[in-house]
Amino acid sequence: MENFVYHHPVKIIFGRQALDQLNKELTALGRRVLLVYGQNSAVRSGLHGRITDLLNGSGIELIEFAGVRPNPLHSTVQQGILRAREAHCETIVAVGGGSVIDTAKAISAGVLVAHDVWQFFNGKKSVRQSLPLITIPTAAGSGSETNHGMVITHDEHGLKFGFAHRHLYPRVCLADPSLTCTVPTDQTIYGCVDALCHCLEPYLTTKAAGIEFQRRFLESTAQTLIEATRGCLENPGSFTLRSALLWSSMMAMSPISTAGLGRVYHSLHVLEHGLSALHEIPHGAGLAALLTSWLTCHLEQFRVPISRWGEKVFDLGGAEKPSATIDAVHGLLESLGVPLSLGDLGLTEQDLGAVASHAAAQLEVRRIPGLDEARALEILKRAL
Amino acid sequence: MENFVYHHPVKIIFGRQALDQLNKELTALGRRVLLVYGQNSAVRSGLHGRITDLLNGSGIELIEFAGVRPNPLHSTVQQGILRAREAHCETIVAVGGGSVIDTAKAISAGVLVAHDVWQFFNGKKSVRQSLPLITIPTAAGSGSETNHGMVITHDEHGLKFGFAHRHLYPRVCLADPSLTCTVPTDQTIYGCVDALCHCLEPYLTTKAAGIEFQRRFLESTAQTLIEATRGCLENPGSFTLRSALLWSSMMAMSPISTAGLGRVYHSLHVLEHGLSALHEIPHGAGLAALLTSWLTCHLEQFRVPISRWGEKVFDLGGAEKPSATIDAVHGLLESLGVPLSLGDLGLTEQDLGAVASHAAAQLEVRRIPGLDEARALEILKRAL
CATH class of the missing domain: 3.40.50.1970 (Rossmann fold)
Known part of the structure; x- marks a missing residue:
């Protein structure tokens, strides 16, 4: 830690x-x-x-x-x-x-x-x-x-x-x-995606050792988020399920989720902010459309934690291939019915330069490593 | 919740x-x-x-x-x-x-x-x-x-x-x-046992529904405690392992561990307080000597969460018998070298009445259900 x-x-x-x-x-x-x-x-x-x-x-x-x-x-x-x-x-x-x-x-x-x-x-x-x-x-x-x-x-x-x-x-x-209990279905799902990304980003980007407690905390929170959201989609008025969703999303973004992880960064969030700054897109929809591409572009860099995430959150028993985790994330997003690509959000290749340049502006202010304008563009293109 | x-x-x-x-x-x-x-x-x-x-x-x-x-x-x-x-x-x-x-x-x-x-x-x-x-x-x-x-x-x-x-x-x-880093071995172990019991008692005694997040939190904390303690016994001076042990024991007894669980009770702790009030016994040693007996006497009452604890904390894949969990807890205590019975602590049957009556005094003040003087005596006798 x-x-x-x-x-x-x-x-x-x-x-x-x-x-x-x-x-x-x-x-x-x-x-x-x-x-x-x-x-x-x-x-x-x-x-x-x-x-x-x-x-x-x-x-x-x-x-x-x-x-x-x-x-x-x-x-x-x-x-x-x-x-x-x-x-x-x-x-x-x-x-x-x-x-x-x-x-x-x-x-x-x-x-x-x-x-x-x-x-x-x-x-x-x-x-x-x-x-x-x-x-x-x-x-x-x-x-x-x-x-x-x-x-x-x-x-x-x-x-x-x-x-x-x-x-x-x-x-x-x-x-x-x-x-x-009366939150519309799409907003319920986008809330889940947002909280889920807040678990995943620090989980993948930390370089600290001896953080088993935190890894388990983030995995547990993600599992609860997914289960509670699925439950709420079937039974939107359930107080018990809405409680689980509200509490686990609070925990996903509470300071406990990053305690001891050292410097972590949220480059997926930064990238999405460019989308919803320039287009009328719900934040969770933007994250969903970018998530698979963002993971794929970081596959080599985060091979070990991506594999573990799949094993623990998606029960991919013994799967050593990080690509299996990405498939599972994609499958989850598909089952939730969210936009799966920037094309689904109505964007075309001409829009991407401005989004990448927005990310670059935020990167400059917050000094987030692992992402520059060229890399941002690469992730955006793959997400089309 | x-x-x-x-x-x-x-x-x-x-x-x-x-x-x-x-x-x-x-x-x-x-x-x-x-x-x-x-x-x-x-x-x-x-x-x-x-x-x-x-x-x-x-x-x-x-x-x-x-x-x-x-x-x-x-x-x-x-x-x-x-x-x-x-x-x-x-x-x-x-x-x-x-x-x-x-x-x-x-x-x-x-x-x-x-x-x-x-x-x-x-x-x-x-x-x-x-x-x-x-x-x-x-x-x-x-x-x-x-x-x-x-x-x-x-x-x-x-x-x-x-x-x-x-x-x-x-x-x-x-x-x-x-x-x-310089805490003696026995105190390191007793600290672990204390924190572990603080995870287990609310986990077993809660009656709340929709608490998947909390169950996972308590299981994760317990797993980290066990791993970190085993690590510290092999490598007492490791800053990383001591960090994991200190942080997970803080979390075991932080308010997050019981948030949403409703009324939970700590009858094992109450029982142990009678032991160390009347005999010069370290708190963790008293807990260790009582734990297996306390679990066995609650086996029917807590059948479901005891089984789940075994599955999640001790990786007893698919084991449905709560007795397998109790065996695993006993095996853990044995491997840590703690006193496994009240006899190991030097107590005899004559000492038990006073300990049970001490528990009864605390129960009266704190109104803890599920334990009375007769039941306390039963648990103590089984722990001899």
């Missing part, structure tokens, strides 16, 4: 009555609250009404900030920062999926600095403080509700960048799996 | 340079520090000197409190509380194994109340606050360095009771595995 600091301070209140703790948890953090949510579903599902009812008469003032869209935008974050400043918000509640929560995180740090919030993403500034954040996830997959990462698209520059900092951990996550 | 709150606020700084952070972490918590440690090893190993050197000139004042013994005593805690009060300590540093850290936890809560600290253990009072605690573990196994539990023996009453509370989480754990 490599030296590491494990500090995961978020308090996760998990289960059916989680939302009932909102009033108590908020009161400890501040009374003027920016309520960040998405486009329609929180209102339509009645969740928005439930939250306002819960806080009715509590003396807590909700300042509404609605309309966050998937692949959330820098311009939306800026509007949120203005709104929070005008209303002197002391704390933030985010109700939604990863896009809403990432937007809330960017607001929570951006509201306390004079510079453009994008400077966190382009590596020019670091976070020193943030407004306290409570998350109420309505979809499983991104893990953002309990981790310290965020991904934002700069609408003007056409860049989608990720950033993580310990000051971005939410204070409290109120995780009621029943809020995820 | 059952509803749960997952909140593990301790900051774990893990690796070779962990101790270097002591000054910085302490400065944030308080300048008058009670330094709690054991009998000789911290001084003999030079660790005590290293700590005083680190803090030299920092303005931090160390108030020494040495001499904590294994199976730590209530009277020692009381002395520590007096010492911390007289010196107006603001914070505590514990350097040692589970006994030292448990003593430090009891002092951290006891110093802030007017009543006898034993009232936490006998269920008459709860903890509302505590002095901040930094732990520096020198042995793997108890998990106390990063969890919220403590076990103390009341010398006058002859009772050994455990207690856990969220205010007992250490603030920071400085975990340098190289400090555990």
